[in-house]
Amino acid sequence: xxxxxxxxxxxxxxxxxxxxxxxxxxxxxxxxxxxxxxxxxxxxxxxxxxxxxxxxxxxxxxxxxxxxxxxxxxxxxxxxxxxxxxxxxxxxxxxxxxxxxxxxxxxxxxxxxxxxxxxxxxxxxxxxxxxxxxxxxxxxxxxxxxxxxxxxxxxxxxxxxxxxxxxxxxxxxxxxxxxxxxxxxxxxxxxxxxxxxxxxxxxxxxxxxxxxxxxxxxxxxxxxxxxxxxxxxxxxxxxxxxxxxxxxxxxxxxxxxxxxxxxxxxxxxxxxxxxxxxxxxxxxxxxxxxxxxxxxxxxxxxxxxxxxxxxxxxxxxxxxxxxxxxxxxxxxxxxxxxxxxxxxxxxxxxxxxxxxxxxxxxxxxxxxxxxxxxxxxxxxxxxxxxxxxxxxxxxxxxxxxxxxxxxxxxxxxxxxxxxxxxxxxxxxxxxxxxxxxxxxxxxxxxxxxxxxxxxxxxxx
Amino acid sequence: xxxxxxxxxxxxxxxxxxxxxxxxxxxxxxxxxxxxxxxxxxxxxxxxxxxxxxxxxxxxxxxxxxxxxxxxxxxxxxxxxxxxxxxxxxxxxxxxxxxxxxxxxxxxxxxxxxxxxxxxxxxxxxxxxxxxxxxxxxxxxxxxxxxxxxxxxxxxxxxxxxxxxxxxxxxxxxxxxxxxxxxxxxxxxxxxxxxxxxxxxxxxxxxxxxxxxxxxxxxxxxxxxxxxxxxxxxxxxxxxxxxxxxxxxxxxxxxxxxxxxxxxxxxxxxxxxxxxxxxxxxxxxxxxxxxxxxxxxxxxxxxxxxxxxxxxxxxxxxxxxxxxxxxxxxxxxxxxxxxxxxxxxxxxxxxxxxxxxxxxxxxxxxxxxxxxxxxxxxxxxxxxxxxxxxxxxxxxxxxxxxxxxxxxxxxxxxxxxxxxxxxxxxxxxxxxxxxxxxxxxxxxxxxxxxxxxxxxxxxx
Numbered sequence: 001x002x003x004x005x006x007x008x009x010x011x012x013x014x015x016x017x018x019x020x021x022x023x024x025x026x027x028x029x030x031x032x033x034x035x036x037x038x039x040x041x042x043x044x045x046x047x048x049x050x051x052x053x054x055x056x057x058x059x060x061x062x063x064x065x066x067x068x069x070x071x072x073x074x075x076x077x078x079x080x081x082x083x084x085x086x087x088x089x090x091x092x093x094x095x096x097x098x099x100x101x102x103x104x105x106x107x108x109x110x111x112x113x114x115x116x117x118x119x120x121x122x123x124x125x126x127x128x129x130x131x132x133x134x135x136x137x138x139x140x141x142x143x144x145x146x147x148x149x150x151x152x153x154x155x156x157x158x159x160x161x162x163x164x165x166x167x168x169x170x171x172x173x174x175x176x177x178x179x180x181x182x183x184x185x186x187x188x189x190x191x192x193x194x195x196x197x198x199x200x201x202x203x204x205x206x207x208x209x210x211x212x213x214x215x216x217x218x219x220x221x222x223x224x225x226x227x228x229x230x231x232x233x234x235x236x237x238x239x240x241x242x243x244x245x246x247x248x249x250x251x252x253x254x255x256x257x258x259x260x261x262x263x264x265x266x267x268x269x270x271x272x273x274x275x276x277x278x279x280x281x282x283x284x285x286x287x288x289x290x291x292x293x294x295x296x297x298x299x300x301x302x303x304x305x306x307x308x309x310x311x312x313x314x315x316x317x318x319x320x321x322x323x324x325x326x327x328x329x330x331x332x333x334x335x336x337x338x339x340x341x342x343x344x345x346x347x348x349x350x351x352x353x354x355x356x357x358x359x360x361x362x363x364x365x366x367x368x369x370x371x372x373x374x375x376x377x378x379x380x381x382x383x384x385x386x387x388x389x390x391x392x393x394x395x396x397x398x399x400x401x402x403x404x405x406x407x408x409x410x411x412x413x414x415x416x417x418x419x420x421x422x423x424x425x426x427x428x429x430x431x432x433x434x435x436x437x438x439x440x441x442x443x444x445x446x447x448x449x450x451x452x453x454x455x456x457x458x459x460x
Numbered sequence: 461x462x463x464x465x466x467x468x469x470x471x472x473x474x475x476x477x478x479x480x481x482x483x484x485x486x487x488x489x490x491x492x493x494x495x496x497x498x499x500x501x502x503x504x505x506x507x508x509x510x511x512x513x514x515x516x517x518x519x520x521x522x523x524x525x526x527x528x529x530x531x532x533x534x535x536x537x538x539x540x541x542x543x544x545x546x547x548x549x550x551x552x553x554x555x556x557x558x559x560x561x562x563x564x565x566x567x568x569x570x571x572x573x574x575x576x577x578x579x580x581x582x583x584x585x586x587x588x589x590x591x592x593x594x595x596x597x598x599x600x601x602x603x604x605x606x607x608x609x610x611x612x613x614x615x616x617x618x619x620x621x622x623x624x625x626x627x628x629x630x631x632x633x634x635x636x637x638x639x640x641x642x643x644x645x646x647x648x649x650x651x652x653x654x655x656x657x658x659x660x661x662x663x664x665x666x667x668x669x670x671x672x673x674x675x676x677x678x679x680x681x682x683x684x685x686x687x688x689x690x691x692x693x694x695x696x697x698x699x700x701x702x703x704x705x706x707x708x709x710x711x712x713x714x715x716x717x718x719x720x721x722x723x724x725x726x727x728x729x730x731x732x733x734x735x736x737x738x739x740x741x742x743x744x745x746x747x748x749x750x751x752x753x754x755x756x757x758x759x760x761x762x763x764x765x766x767x768x769x770x771x772x773x774x775x776x777x778x779x780x781x782x783x784x785x786x787x788x789x790x791x792x793x794x795x796x797x798x799x800x801x802x803x804x805x806x807x808x809x810x811x812x813x814x815x816x817x818x819x820x821x822x823x824x825x826x827x828x829x830x831x832x833x834x835x836x837x838x839x840x841x842x843x844x845x846x847x848x849x850x851x852x853x854x855x856x857x858x859x860x861x862x863x864x865x866x867x868x869x870x871x872x873x874x875x876x877x878x879x880x881x882x883x884x885x886x887x888x889x890x891x892x893x894x895x896x897x898x899x900x901x902x903x904x905x906x907x908x909x910x911x912x913x914x915x916x917x918x919x920x
Contacts (some may be wrong), residue, residue, distance in 0.1 A: 062621055063523070090610065091634070097641035138645060142602025145638055149609035150550065161522055172552070173652055179556035185598060303529055 004050060019043045026099055036099035037275050041282035044092040048286035051084050052297055066160065066298055068357035070233070070424055077295060080159040082237075082303020085283040089306070092143055092279035100275065101138065103341065131346050137272050143182035144313045146278060151175035151224065151309040154208040155302030169225060170306060172312070179313055180213055224308030226331035229338060231304065232353025233363070233412060234295040234424055238288040239432045240331070241307035244361040245277050245284065247327045247439040248314060252277075254447065269318040279308050293425035326442030330435045334411040341409045346384075347374050352408040354416055354427070362421035365394055365407035365414075376403055377418075389441030392416065464510060472506040479503045484560055489892065496559035497622060497735050500741035504552040508746035511544050512757055519769060524619065526758055530693070530816035530823065534746050536754060540619040542697075542763020545743040546612040549766070552739035553605055559804055561598065566715050589700070597732050599800055604736060604773045611635035611769040613683065616760030632772070634682030634766060640673055640774055649779075681782050684768030686791035688761055689798060691870060692813025694884055695752040697759050699892045700791070701767035702744050707787045707899040709885040712737075714907065729778040745887070768844035786902030790895045795887035802871045807834050807846075812868040813875055822881035825867035825874075836863055853877065 004012070022039035026032035057067065059078035067074040123427040154171045159164070163171075190212035191205040210217065217291070231237050252270040284307070290297045315324030323331070341348040347368055355366040370376045376384070388395030394407040394417045407413045415431060417424060464472070482499035486492035491587040517537035519525065608794040614631040619624070623631075639884070641701060649664045650672035668675065691697050712730040744767070748755045775784030785792070801808040807828055830836045841863040848855030854867040854877045867873045875883060882890070 039492040059623055089614070091637070094637040094641045097638075098644050101645040138642075139599040139602050142599050142606055142638070142642065143607040146602055147607055149613060153609060153613050153616065154549070156613065156620075160520055160616075160620065177551070177554040178557075178602070181554050182598075182602065184558050377635055 002276050004053060012050060015042055016046045033100045033275065037096055037278045038094050040092050041278040042064060043285045044282035047284045048088045049289060051088065051259060052081055052290045055084065056297060057096050061181065068295055071294060071360055079216040079297055079298045080300030080302055081298035082306060083156060083298040085287045086302060086306040089279055089283045090145065096275060112293060138316045139186055140272065141181060143178045144317060146178040146184065147313055148306065148309055150178065151305045152302060152350050153304040158301045170221065172221050172224040172309060173207050173217050174251050175309060176217060176312065177270055177304060179316060180216055183216065183316065193326045196445055199299060219316060220312045224305040226302055226328060226335050228304035228343065229306045230331055230334045230411065233428050235288060235428045236282050236294040236429050236431060237299050238302050240286065240435055241430055242281065242284050243432055243435050243439060244311055245281050245328050249277055251323060251443055273318045274312045275316050276310065293377065293428065322448050326446050327439045328409060329438040329442055337411060338409050354412050360421060363416060363424050364421045365416040367405045367407055369405040462518035464513060472510060475502055476506045487614060488625065490562060492869065493560045493735065496737045497556055500556050501550050504548050504739045504742035505746045506745045508545050508548045509749060511548065512750045514542055515544065515647065517758060519789055528755055531754060532818055537758055540760030540762055541757040542747060542766060543616060545747045546762060546766040549743045551741055556735060563711050592675060596897050597728065599642060599646055599733065600777045603638045606638040606776060607635055607773055608766065608769055612762060615765040618761045625865040630681065632684040632769060633677050633681050636677060636772065639776060641674055643676065643776065676776050679776060680772040683772040684765040687768045687793050690765035690791055690794045690871060693888050694755040695748060695888045696791055696891060697764050698744050698748040698751050699888055702748065703892055703895050703899060704771060704787050705741050707903065708733060709737055711783060711903055733774045733778045736774050753888065771793065786906050787899045788900055789898040790871060797871060806840060809902050811901045812870050814872050817881065820881060821883065823876060823884050823887050824881045825876040827865045827867055829865040830863060
């Protein structure tokens, strides 16, 4: 693959030097976790950015490669490069550890009769909350790391062995086990707050017991898989993950804002979330540079699983998994919309990504055709015609009114049905803008409308 | 690959049912971590035992395969199957978690004014120590998991991408980072006890500071690599790992013996070690069944790294890394003995495993030849002749007294020089017996002779 240009080399060098300087400074003072996390994320960005072109050839040689079918002259591109992002992320998370806990270590090693130091300890207790890292989160940190390392292993296996869909689907559940085990041991909170209208029947809290673990397992299965399903256009896997990450950061900021009475009870969970998300944003931005239209690398299932699991970890260990789901509205829609094809109610072609029209250079909706060999059941055909009338699908019928083809059941194809042919990067951009708007609406619902269902927004 | 025989299926089923019964029982009482760990290790054995033949073909198809050159009719065998052991191990470790901490969870959720329960809590505090799992080890548990998952990722990458030796060597250091990070945050103890003869000069304790981290990193690099180097004969990688694991268990038992005043201060660290080692023994025994002469699968670098890292984790987080090294005597010897070839002081052929003599069916020492093209430096030649005279090597000279060939510099070849040609399984057995004897001697030194150097064996 190509070498880095001299502009890239110098920009990355400047960035790295600046980040190292911030880190050294953070270490000399009391750790300053927030600055340290930002600096480490900057280094993670620079390192992944450089590592991807350096190692692309090795991936191709070992058979991790594929052709980009949405280009006029498709060449072989390295596949599964998201693995590098995952590895750099894990490295970043570990190197953040000493900064995260430096203050607490200092506090823990005080001589008990040293007056100045006790004052300092009190200061630590009530000091700048943004710079504190919750020491009781140490175990969470370890298990979060374990979960993300496991999902990376399973992602590599998936990318290597081309697993079957029905096996792949449950991969994230296996990876989530460390996290669920920790939840069991460390929190064990399986009560949920009951919405106001149901309280007369259920009381204020309901203990879901074992079902709560099933719910968390479902979140862990859902987040990675739904990112994996909303794919097929350059940059869309990384792009949607970045949008979710930024929205989660925004949500965290709402709890950490100095305008609230601090320390807010949920502040620690949201700090934990910030410190897990910043390096994720670093490595993902670097990957996006290489994966955005026209893509020079593919990200692979590894990245999708890894990204989805970062969100699941943050949501579950941070105790805001319901809020998390509000940021997955387009993915949830895409999953439901895809269901008829995923569950084989409607014939599903091997690939469902939008079709590239080589003449115009634009993307068009790809279609599934239903010929004599594999006809639709009449009731399904009627349903498709209704969807067609509602502009939720493009449907073609023959003379007898039988459905002969329909656009494939993905949000990307639906968008093209609505908007007409688009260039690949335009399509990706529009989807990401739509996703951002949905996410902002989700957060607004969470923090405003939820007051109608619950007595208090736990932000206050 | 072959299916499981009906005897195997019925034995594995009986074992699994018995283990599940023990687990259910353990759960109904107070978790009983020791029994639960044994039962989970039994299940891990059964699962790995079955999984290896089931998935062998998939590995071969994806290119993870190799020929066993020490057989008369070499066929292709699946390579890197140790990956399965590592995955089952990680699964076992996670599933042990709820059992490990059940008592503590029960204790933590007591109502403070419930008298009976307070008594029960006291009982837990002073109860059967063997069944207690240290709650403050939760973070250790998470980071141990993270370290082992990371070394598995890197093992897969090594087995997939055929990394260069100089890169491979440092793989374990990267994987050890989570553990070192935890050590930094959670213990931070970098003092070592000074041996008696040196105390007048250094004092009782010396703070090694940053050097202690380098020392731990060195342990993490050394353990995995030296298992990887002592390889090349069916069953030797897994066999030596099992010997070390059993010796470590023996060492743990010395601290946990009811004859000592309990709870011993180091008991918790050694319980942690037991709970990490039992499932390791389970998955390794299963792998050994398939890898022992005549091997049906190869274990791959993944297994060697993974096994070595289990020992490094146990030794470092259990604070007995020096004792650990005493169990690595044959590996340390092999590493030093190999050094001239590893560091290219003496020409090193591509493969150094013992040579198979197809006529006799026995293994003989393989040799490195030094012809006119790549002659030895005279001083090195003289050194080899001395080693030859000491029976530490087989050396051939030409008429002029110049060394023309020497047996390769591994402990396996040296053993064959001493013992004459041996069948492959005989060679492996003898090495393992020798290793066991060395290890027992090491433990004896640790617990008896050490009293001459230190004021007290910390066992008492």
